[in-house]
Amino acid sequence: MGTASSMLTQYDIEEVQEHCNNLFSQQEIVSLYQRFCQLDRNAKGFISSDEFLSVPEFAMNPLSQRLLKMVDGINFKDFVAFLSAFSAKATSYHKIELIFKVYDSDRNGKVSFKDILEVLKDLSGPFMSDEQREQVLSQVLKEAGYSKESSLTLDDFIKVLGQSELKMDVEIPVD
């Protein structure tokens, strides 16, 4: 385990806590740090894609490649900020914002028909054809009042997803 940076000082914890808008308790941050050090094999201070993929449960998740683009080479502060969307204390807005970011891979603030199709492709793999995916998406878009050409913004996402409670919480195990 042991490089000098293996121990978090109180100052470090408070800094990280502020960075994630107090969505995690100090104990949770310490737990997350232990986990971070476990994943960061050679104590470089950041976690590479390869190290994320060494967690089999993560590697077999259909969205792993998309998430890797967001977390590759992540340092501890950003690691906690990323996971803060999954805190029970996070707002719906925060969670929906993360979902939007997963769709909007080119970061232009708009999610097009093609963007959604790509995510659907990750989720359904070889079990749906491209035509089926297009058909499904066109149909639900039309019923929701959008068209194939419309690009969805974050506000649209909030309108669509904000209607019901989003269950996107992960508990941080605290010893």
Next chain:
Amino acid sequence: MTSAGTLKTSRSELDLDRPNIEDYLPTGSSIQQEPRGKLRLHDLLDLSPTLSEAAGAIVDDSFTRCFKSNPPEPWNWNVYLFPLWCCGVVFRYLILFPARVLVLTIGWIIFLSSFIPVHFLLKGQDKLRRNLERSLVEMMCSFFVASWTGVVKYHGPRPSRRPKQVFVANHTSMIDFIILEQMTAFAVIMQKHPGWVGLLQSTILESVGCIWFNRSEAKDREIVTRKLREHVQGADNNPLLIFPEGTCVNNHYTVMFKKGAFELGCTVCPVAIKYNKIFVDAFWNSRKQSFTKHLLQLMTSWAVVCDVWYLEPQNLKPGETPIEFAERVRDIISHRAGLKKVPWDGYLKYSRPSPKHRERKQQNFAESMLRRLEEK
């Protein structure tokens, strides 16, 4: 490369191949109920189940837990405990360690001076030579165990030498082999290691009959299975000891057993090993330490305490597949040694999971989408 890597897996074999992983994953991470009702845009855009699973895996996962070496609670945090601990350190490093090295050296000298003559001079009398070599290896292992002050309690009937039986045990460190070998000279199947360990493997262990394999060679598997079968048939061979996990686990969990040992058509005798971490953690974290360093750590601790249980021999039940048999034996061993079972293949330490796990999730998603699209 998973244990089923070289087999063709048809759809039906996919399910028989391993127990349902979803049964083992924490309940929060699997999709709670099948969503019902007509498909709406909301359902399509909602990535929360999949994202929660991914985040859950990042935060904690049952596979990494198997290889975590938990450092023992330090007890030297007090004004008077600390000097006591310092005295202990001095004693361990400056008195105990040299004494142990001495014991080990004496052991090696006795062993080599007996083994080499026996090996070369008794070339003609195979049976006598075998028996002598066997006893010598057992003695050498006893020396090893003494060199870390091993306190090993054996429970159950000692293994008997009979044909058509294999012994399987859970694996924590290479010293598992030494601890078992001091009681009975087993033949073992091992990964070929580099360095001085490899030298030992190819000379002395050869005499008790050992089988080598190379994890990274895919074709190796068939060759190894053949060698295993041959060995088990031979009446004169030492009983075979196999560690079906295929890798060292931290003695709190067991990973999936490879079915190779369970499809040889012979009796399987389970052996459970549980280490007491009171003085030292015997788990060899091969990613963090070399074996030499691990041995040195053991030799500078007070003692290695463990329990070994020789359990009731098991046979393949009628209608049971080798994989089910392997899981049943894993159950018996885990239960006896107080270990938790996880549904992961130990080789995932060295490779990525096969795409079929992801495909199962994708298939569930696709079928759910298409079905709900039809509903009105």
